[in-house]
Amino acid sequence: MALISRxxxxxxxxxxxxxxxxxxxxxxxxxxxxxxxxxxVEAYAGDRDPASHAYRGRTARNAVMFGPPGHAYVYFTYxxxxxxxxxxxxxxxxxxxxxxxxxxxxxxxxxxxRRTGRGGLGGRGGLGGTVSPPRGVWGDGSPQEQGGxxxxxxxxxTPRAIPFRDLARGPARLCQALDIDRSxxxxxxxxxxxxxxxxxxxxxxxxxxxxxxxxxxxxVSSAAELPWRFWIExxxxxxxxxxGGRGGLGGRGGLGGTVSPQAQGGxxxxxHPGPIQLPPRDR
DNA sequence: TTGCCGATCTTCT
DNA sequence: GAAGATCGGCAAA
Numbered sequence: 183m184a185l186i187s188r189x190x191x192x193x194x195x196x197x198x199x200x201x202x203x204x205x206x207x208x209x210x211x212x213x214x215x216x217x218x219x220x221x222x223v224e225a226y227a228g229d230r231d232p233a234s235h236a237y238r239g240r241t242a243r244n245a246v247m248f249g250p251p252g253h254a255y256v257y258f259t260y261x262x263x264x265x266x267x268x269x270x271x272x273x274x275x276x277x278x279x280x281x282x283x284x285x286x287x288x289x290x291x292x293x294x295x296r297r298t299g300r301g302g303l304g305g306r307g308g309l310g311g312t313v314s315p316p317r318g319v320w321g322d323g324s325p326q327e328q329g330g331x332x333x334x335x336x337x338x339x340t341p342r343a344i345p346f347r348d349l350a351r352g353p354a355r356l357c358q359a360l361d362i363d364r365s366x367x368x369x370x371x372x373x374x375x376x377x378x379x380x381x382x383x384x385x386x387x388x389x390x391x392x393x394x395x396x397x398x399x400x401x402v403s404s405a406a407e408l409p410w411r412f413w414i415e416x417x418x419x420x421x422x423x424x425x426g427g428r429g430g431l432g433g434r435g436g437l438g439g440t441v442s443p444q445a446q447g448g449x450x451x452x453x454h455p456g457p458i459q460l461p462p463r464d465r
Numbered sequence: 466t467t468g469c470c471g472a473t474c475t476t477c478t
Numbered sequence: 479g480a481a482g483a484t485c486g487g488c489a490a491a
Contacts, residue, residue: 238478243475243476243477257476258476259474259475259476260472260473260474261472262472262473263473
């Protein structure tokens with residue numbers, strides 16, 4: 183197992199992002215190991231990128247992004263999901279790569295159990311018919327635990343098996359399959375004794391850059407035109423494209439409507455990106 | 466298959 | 479008080 187070096191991450195996220203495709207992120211827990219080959223990532227350019235959490239400066243939440251490269255920045259979003267980034271460049275640049283999707287290559291059963299709420303290891307409870315919240319969301323005093331019959335979960339339906347391609351298809355699903363939460367915020371992914379680490383694929387030490395395509399980032403309303411999302415062409419595990427912003431796209435969140443990644447117009451579907459161009463700094 | 470919508474809570478203005 | 483780097487269920491086409 184060849185871990186990726188910190189030098190690899192000590193570059194701009196736009197350089198790291200396509201190189202990460204095909205690499206493997208793995209999380210070792212008491213329950214076992216789950217490994218995911220990355221098939222889709224997004225680059226965020228720190229305080230120069232309006233879509234980045236770091237754009238408005240350092241906060242307690244995003245502090246890890248301003249730290250050294252090769253560490254995980256894990257955040258909690260939409261009240262129920264975790265998303266994971268890998269910090270790049272360092273020197274306070276807050277450059278990072280969001281892990282959007284991957285293919286489970288090891289620990290498929292464990293990933294399946296986590297995704298269907300059958301983690302059974304102190305993990306997430308199932309919530310019949312709706313989203314399984316991450317660990318801790320219902321930990322204490324949440325409405326779900328207060329109401330009804332003394333803190334019982336709602337009755338569970340028999341969980342349906344998650345299709346293989348959907349196990350880690352999407353940033354929150356990927357985190358759920360890998361059991362990544364805020365406890366891993368700041369974890370060093372470049373050292374072997376870390377529970378969370380990133381390694382080169384077994385077969386080859388070079389990513390499949392010839393199959394990499396780019397397109398606009400998902401769900402962002404700022405700088406949405408930048409083709410800073412990278413995915414492996416033809417990969418079924420790549421998450422569906424959702425436009426960012428709220429205007430005119432239905433309900434809250436404004437993210438209704440999915441389009442297959444390859445079906446995007448505009449700058450989507452381009453081959454490997456051209457020169458790195460950061461948006462002008464206008465603050 | 467596509468699109469709408471609600472769930473849920475942290476973060477920031 | 480509003481917004482958000484999301485997701486899954488459901489209805490309509």
